[in-house]
Amino acid sequence: MTSSRPPLNRALAEFGTTIFAEMSALAVRTGAINLGQGFPDTDGPEEVREAAVRALRDGRGNQYPPGPGVPELRQAVAEHQLRFHGLGFDPDTEVLVTAGATEAIAAAMLGLLEPGDEVIAFEPFYDSYAACIAMAGARRVPLTLRAPSFRPDLDALRAAVTPRTRLLLLNSPHNPTGMVLTREELAAVAELAVERDLIVVTDEVYEHLTYGVEHVPLASFPGMRDRTVTISSAGKTFSFTGWKVGWVTAAPALVSAVRAAKQYLTYVSAGPFQYAVAEALRLPDAYYRDFREDLRRKRDLLSDGLEQAGFRVFRPEGTYFVTTDIRPLDEKDGLAFCRALPERCGVVAVPNVIFYDDAEEGRSLVRFAFCKREDVLRESVERLRRL
Numbered sequence: 294m295t296s297s298r299p300p301l302n303r304a305l306a307e308f309g310t311t312i313f314a315e316m317s318a319l320a321v322r323t324g325a326i327n328l329g330q331g332f333p334d335t336d337g338p339e340e341v342r343e344a345a346v347r348a349l350r351d352g353r354g355n356q357y358p359p360g361p362g363v364p365e366l367r368q369a370v371a372e373h374q375l376r377f378h379g380l381g382f383d384p385d386t387e388v389l390v391t392a393g394a395t396e397a398i399a400a401a402m403l404g405l406l407e408p409g410d411e412v413i414a415f416e417p418f419y420d421s422y423a424a425c426i427a428m429a430g431a432r433r434v435p436l437t438l439r440a441p442s443f444r445p446d447l448d449a450l451r452a453a454v455t456p457r458t459r460l461l462l463l464n465s466p467h468n469p470t471g472m473v474l475t476r477e478e479l480a481a482v483a484e485l486a487v488e489r490d491l492i493v494v495t496d497e498v499y500e501h502l503t504y505g506v507e508h509v510p511l512a513s514f515p516g517m518r519d520r521t522v523t524i525s526s527a528g529k530t531f532s533f534t535g536w537k538v539g540w541v542t543a544a545p546a547l548v549s550a551v552r553a554a555k556q557y558l559t560y561v562s563a564g565p566f567q568y569a570v571a572e573a574l575r576l577p578d579a580y581y582r583d584f585r586e587d588l589r590r591k592r593d594l595l596s597d598g599l600e601q602a603g604f605r606v607f608r609p610e611g612t613y614f615v616t617t618d619i620r621p622l623d624e625k626d627g628l629a630f631c632r633a634l635p636e637r638c639g640v641v642a643v644p645n646v647i648f649y650d651d652a653e654e655g656r657s658l659v660r661f662a663f664c665k666r667e668d669v670l671r672e673s674v675e676r677l678r679r680l
Contacts, residue, residue: 337532370390391539471611
């Protein structure tokens, strides 16, 4: 007997296969350079990798680690937040280790939302945001960031808040646009959140990757310490994206709500890698400075090359992605452009339209990743000039 029920949850059926899987498969099939998915093509610090090997050999984390994360990592996260941001968190009650930031976002949406709640999120938004909001039975309300500056319209944000608004989901430094919220913008968000009694979930995975501007956590603003769930991870900062080690810092009640959902997702993960990330977080300031400077050079290398190839380039303030407009190339459809690009010149990019509810706003925008070796970026630029 064939079931008449649909094979997928209707809320999730619209999402299908992620664009990253599609574009990465296209890169493999064509042998193109993959500037689509945001993963480095070199590993992070050797001492961090060796710390993971040492943990494996010493039998630390080879069995189930504690549900909230190993104490060494929770302590290191708390130290990191105090060292870089002046924020004090109790490692026992206010830090939760997750399977990357993606699980942290999912657990936060599932743990903090009720069906019918509204969530305001910056558009374009990372694709998992929409899926996680849908899984929680909530409704996403996009706040569109528009080229060329991609700054949030704070009046539009205030107008978007309704009696059903439960949560703001913010991402700064912002993927894919590279926008970094200013102190003034953050202060306005904080004032609104306090006034309307909103929870704010902040995705800060690119916190150390800003170029000439500062990253300031929203949790540091008046009234936000007890209503902000701050999310970050090791993948972007230390170039070990496959380890999937992330974390949440928040007041105890919020951490408990996120953990209640998280325990039914992965329960625990990445045992030995948690010990290694604890050591990584204690690397000297020079590591963070040199890593940021290396990526700044790569940003400029790729941005300059894209401009020379005819793209309109929106040089990012943060992250390791650069957004471009393809209309100067007499192209209009970013999705069709990206699907054809590997065959045309041997480079893979990602169409920004998949990050938008308003398809017209993102139709001609295309994102490239610059977290690659310089020789790879130079070769990519040479290939793109063929356009």
